[in-house]
Amino acid sequence: MRVLGIESSCDDTAAAVYDASAGLLSNVVSSQVSVHADYGGVVPELASRKHIRSIVPVVERALSEATSGPGEIGGVAVTVGPGLIGSLLVGLCFAKSLAFAWDRSLCGIDHLESHVFAIFLEKAVPFPYIALLVSGGHTSLFRVEGFESVVFLGGTLDDAAGEAFDKAAKQLGLGYPGGVEIDRLARQGDRGRFPFPRAWLSPDSADFSFSGLKTALRTFLGSPEGRSARGEDVAASFQEAVVEVLVGKTLSAARREGIPRVVLAGGVSANSRLRDRIEEEGRRAGAEVYLPSRVLCTDNAAMVAFLGERRLSAGLSSGWDLNVYASSRFSR
Ligand code: KG4
Ligand code: ZN
Numbered sequence: 178m179r180v181l182g183i184e185s186s187c188d189d190t191a192a193a194v195y196d197a198s199a200g201l202l203s204n205v206v207s208s209q210v211s212v213h214a215d216y217g218g219v220v221p222e223l224a225s226r227k228h229i230r231s232i233v234p235v236v237e238r239a240l241s242e243a244t245s246g247p248g249e250i251g252g253v254a255v256t257v258g259p260g261l262i263g264s265l266l267v268g269l270c271f272a273k274s275l276a277f278a279w280d281r282s283l284c285g286i287d288h289l290e291s292h293v294f295a296i297f298l299e300k301a302v303p304f305p306y307i308a309l310l311v312s313g314g315h316t317s318l319f320r321v322e323g324f325e326s327v328v329f330l331g332g333t334l335d336d337a338a339g340e341a342f343d344k345a346a347k348q349l350g351l352g353y354p355g356g357v358e359i360d361r362l363a364r365q366g367d368r369g370r371f372p373f374p375r376a377w378l379s380p381d382s383a384d385f386s387f388s389g390l391k392t393a394l395r396t397f398l399g400s401p402e403g404r405s406a407r408g409e410d411v412a413a414s415f416q417e418a419v420v421e422v423l424v425g426k427t428l429s430a431a432r433r434e435g436i437p438r439v440v441l442a443g444g445v446s447a448n449s450r451l452r453d454r455i456e457e458e459g460r461r462a463g464a465e466v467y468l469p470s471r472v473l474c475t476d477n478a479a480m481v482a483f484l485g486e487r488r489l490s491a492g493l494s495s496g497w498d499l500n501v502y503a504s505s506r507f508s509r
Contacts, residue, residue: 178251178490179243181275182482183236185268186260186288187314188212188219189475190231194243194250195482197490201298202243204472204479207231210354217347217355219313225263232271239478247279252494254485256478257285258502259314265501273497282494284485289505290327292442293319295473295480302467305436309427311451312443312476313339313354316423317507318383318430321440324487329507330430331383338419339445341387345394345415349408359412360448366413368450371397371406373418383430390418420451427455428462437464447474 184191188209194202209227213219255272276283293308308319317332346355374393376386397403459466
């Protein structure tokens with residue numbers, strides 16, 4: 178089956194076409210970075226308005242790049258949550274209208290699940306595996322047993338890792354989105370220069386906490402030592418504190434669960450230090466590590482079209498009463 182996927186959960190308007198036999202035919206993402214840059218974070222109302230303006234050209238481009246129209250598309254998949262309600266509604270209303278007009282089936286997709294299976298667009302990973310989803314809104318560990326079986330192992334108790342990166346970048350006077358800026362600056366820095374705190378919580382905990390690190394950075398930057406510190410060293414030391422915990426907790430979860438396979442997902446998994454460290458430590462721990470290419474780490478509709486195709490081919494379509502949700506349905 179060939180499926181059109183639509184994603185608008187946060188600040189990117191995206192559409193893609195995935196075909197079960199031909200693979201990914203198009204993958205279009207329209208970024209809203211310039212709309213939100215002045216605010217240092219996503220402004221929900223501005224995001225919804227921009228989605229409304231972008232959705233038609235983005236979907237048209239995805240269809241034309243895939244040389245597909247109603248004749249070729251067998252179904253429409255769309256992200257329904259978690260995310261910003263206004264943003265999600267733009268995607269859902271558009272997807273419903275299109276599916277209704279074309280008389281095609283509709284499939285609602287959970288944003289976290291689509292991230293966790295994004296790797297399949299490049300490589301089939303044997304089940305089960307441990308997935309670390311690290312993005313601007315989420316930092317969670319899952320045991321993934323199959324396409325319909327994703328088990329939550331733990332998550333952040335406060336800030337998400339991407340949020341920590343973005344807030345740290347703001348404190349350092351860097352641009353937005355901050356994760357990319359810190360990643361870039363950290364390459365010239367000494368990552369062992371400042372010992373920022375690592376929140377390991379209890380020994381076997383799969384939960385995370387990054388708010389203490391954020392406060393530690395703010396306190397440090399206000400101190401005499403912080404005021405004279407090189408930005409590169411602060412960025413590298415901060416990044417190291419985040420990465421060490423992400424890598425350590427992911428491999429501990431893999432060991433505890435007896436699953437020597439780890440998949441990374443979400444925007445923060447584009448981080449170069451995280452990618453290097455999880456590969457090195459994974460090798461040492463005897464675990465296979467799967468890293469999606471960077472375009473599949475950040476928000477995209479290819480992962481929505483892929484999972485939608487699997488579900489629709491299995492007869493798992495959604496009704497016309499399909500609705501959006503703001504909060505993650507994954508919890509202990
Ligand atoms: O998955 P995503 O595109 O959107 C959601 O939050 O769902 O993730 C965006 C987050 C932002 O916080 C951004 O700063 C972070 O991913 N990010 C990075 C890097 N690239 C994007 N964080 C660290 N290093 C990067 N290279
Ligand atoms: Zn995301």
